[in-house]
Amino acid sequence: MTITDTHTHLYSDAFNEDRKEMIQRALNANVSRFFIPAIDSSHTKSMLQLETDYPDHIFLMMGLHPTSVKDNYKEELQHVEDMLAKRQFYAIGEIGIDLYWDTSTLDIQKKAFKHQIQLAKRYELPIVIHCREAFDEIFDVLETEKDDKLFGIFHCFTGTLEQADKAISYNMKLGIGGVVTFKNGKIDQFLNQIDLKHIVLETDSPYLAPKPYRGKRNESSYIIKVLEKLSEIYQVSEEKIAEITTQNSKEIFNI
Template structure:
């Protein structure tokens, strides 16, 4: 399995990161992709990648909830890093209107800028969208570049939004512990759109799947999302593992 979205570089893992990595490998995870948040997270992100070469892979981007007064400076830092070395993706980027609607204009600008960079660099994007599907679709349509590809991370929308997201060529849905939540309704949505363009993620330390909901999430728990998806489509866990792993490797240019 590939955990396509995990924050194991955050302070929540400072006490036992090595154990978490060992546990992930024992559970069948063989790569972890890590999205950046903002300037503050770049040092621990890159240190974690360096500590686990060939296992942990860094992305670079500015998260929508980190779009503050200094967003132009933050964006220039991201741009500098993208010019310095290779990253598996531009992320985590997007629009989040759950916590704060007052910066929608700035979030749209930052999102659009990073989408254009991704198209120019032919890098996949990892899109965070929370209560903002219409805004995200509008910005994607503005860029309208066939080179764009990526994933709607932590997808939790309805069937119409899922079909709209998959209407963009080269885009997939990132599925995590939400699909195991009893009343999320996400299982019905995913069942309706089919398994072909799905990828696994944890979003650790957040969104812990059943049966560990309420505890800190970690990459080893990816198997519970895998099992739920396999059951949903009457596939073996091995078949679903192969499908989602192939999708992730193809999108992010990873070796299997």
């Protein structure tokens, strides 16, 4: 059984004390493909080191996270462009809009999001979307960019069935992680109405640990708990969930 974590911040400082052991726990649990989202230029060196250390398992994205869209965002976007011109990445991400922490940057968040979607199209790469309290704003931008070259993953999907269908209409898979195990997560109530071909697994570690680890540091091995919950929701085996979601990730990331 091959399990793919399509979104994990393995370079996070939260893993500084035991990163090697934490990754080994995931590998022991059959989690063998890790897709690593970017945040900003300050993390690039750590991401590249991860790839050097685990060349058969680590696949890097490049992008500017919406909460890092500040006054210097044009310089950060130039870093993204420079890195894309220099070497291979598997997605543009994570990108999008976050109105939880700061609504004052909405205008430049939109500009950065749109610019990076266009970069993804130029390089024929998927986008990985971060959306927090910003579904309408995200969909407004996607609507202006909708075409055959737009595709990717709606990371950490926490919306309604209607919003799920809308995300899928823009050629997005839904990234399902620990939230599906939360009592108040709500997505478990309608997820079985969405075909598994639209689903990929993720942890977003070190964030959003699934039950029974909720509130603690998340790690990629905990994706097993997400797998178990999806098996329960869809009434198919964990092996089948792993097979389908890994195949979906291969189609998205082209590897």
